[in-house]
Amino acid sequence: MYSVSSATLSAAVWRKSSRSGGNGGQCVEVASNLPGIVAIRDSKDPSGPVLVVETTAFRAFAATVKSL
Numbered sequence: 001m002y003s004v005s006s007a008t009l010s011a012a013v014w015r016k017s018s019r020s021g022g023n024g025g026q027c028v029e030v031a032s033n034l035p036g037i038v039a040i041r042d043s044k045d046p047s048g049p050v051l052v053v054e055t056t057a058f059r060a061f062a063a064t065v066k067s068l
Helices: 006-010 053-065
Strands: 028-031 037-042 052-053
Touching: 037 053, 052 053
Parallel strands: none
Antiparallel strands: 028 037, 037 052
């Protein structure tokens, strides 16, 4: 488990998948510009909780999802 400061997360550049559409549906946003970590949050609750994982773990997760 990581402890990431608010200052670190304030530098996050958040993005949604280009496939998410603009209909206000359920989406996640990711910030991959932070050194060694990827931050993930609910796009409908940008001030809510943030899940933080190692970059390598996120890449493995994304590769698995893409292969399904």
